[in-house]
Amino acid sequence: MRGTPGNDSEMRNDAPGDGGNRSPAGAALPATLRDELRTIFADRSWGYHERADLSALICELSGALGHWVLVVQIDEGGRIVAFYSVLPVTVAAEHRAAMAAFLTRINYGLSLGSFELDFRDGEVRCKIMLPVGDGPLSEELVDRCIRAGGRLCELYLPHVEAVAAGDDPGPSVPVDAGLDRSG
Numbered sequence: 001m002r003g004t005p006g007n008d009s010e011m012r013n014d015a016p017g018d019g020g021n022r023s024p025a026g027a028a029l030p031a032t033l034r035d036e037l038r039t040i041f042a043d044r045s046w047g048y049h050e051r052a053d054l055s056a057l058i059c060e061l062s063g064a065l066g067h068w069v070l071v072v073q074i075d076e077g078g079r080i081v082a083f084y085s086v087l088p089v090t091v092a093a094e095h096r097a098a099m100a101a102f103l104t105r106i107n108y109g110l111s112l113g114s115f116e117l118d119f120r121d122g123e124v125r126c127k128i129m130l131p132v133g134d135g136p137l138s139e140e141l142v143d144r145c146i147r148a149g150g151r152l153c154e155l156y157l158p159h160v161e162a163v164a165a166g167d168d169p170g171p172s173v174p175v176d177a178g179l180d181r182s183g
Contacts, residue, residue, distance in 0.1 A: 057072040098166075130142070
C-alpha cells in the first residue's frame with residue numbers, strides 16, 4: 001500500500017477531550033475511541049472526515065492498483081474498531097453469486113480480515129476487526145490493521161474486478177496467500 005490514509009481528504013484537528021480520564025502518570029487520556037482515533041490520525045497527519053451517523057472516520061487510500069475508501073467504524077460500547085476497505089467495484093446482480101463464491105474461496109485462507117459482498121447493492125469490502133478491550137487504543141495496532149487491509153485489497157483487487165466483469169479469475173488467484181502469520 002502506498003501513501004497514507006486521507007491524502008485527498010479534509011483533515012480534522014479537533015482536540016480530544018480528556019473526559020476526566022488519566023493515565024497512571026497523570027496525563028489526560030482521550031475520553032472515547034473516536035478521540036483516540038482522531039489523535040492517532042492527527043499525529044500521523046492522516047486526513048479524514050467524519051460521519052456521525054456511522055460513528056466513523058473516513059479517508060481515501062491509494063495503492064499500486066488504485067484507490068479505495070477506508071471507513072473506520074467505532075463501537076464505543078463494545079470497545080471495537082472495524083476497518084472497512086471499500087473496493088472501487090460494484091458487482092452487477094448477475095455476477096453476485098459468482099463473486100460470493102470467489103470471496104468465500106479467498107476468505108478460507110485468510111488469517112486476518114475477510115472480504116464481504118453486499119448482495120443488495122454489489123459493494124465489496126475488506127473487513128478487519130480490532131477488539132480494543134479496556135486499555136488505550138494502540139497506534140501500532142491501528143496502523144497494522146489499516147496496512148493489512150490495504151495489502152489484501154492490493155492482492156485481490158484485480159481478481160475481484162475480473163469476477164465483477166463476469167470473467168473467471170483462473171487458477172492463478174492466491175486463494176491461500178493470507179497474510180504473514182508471524183505477526
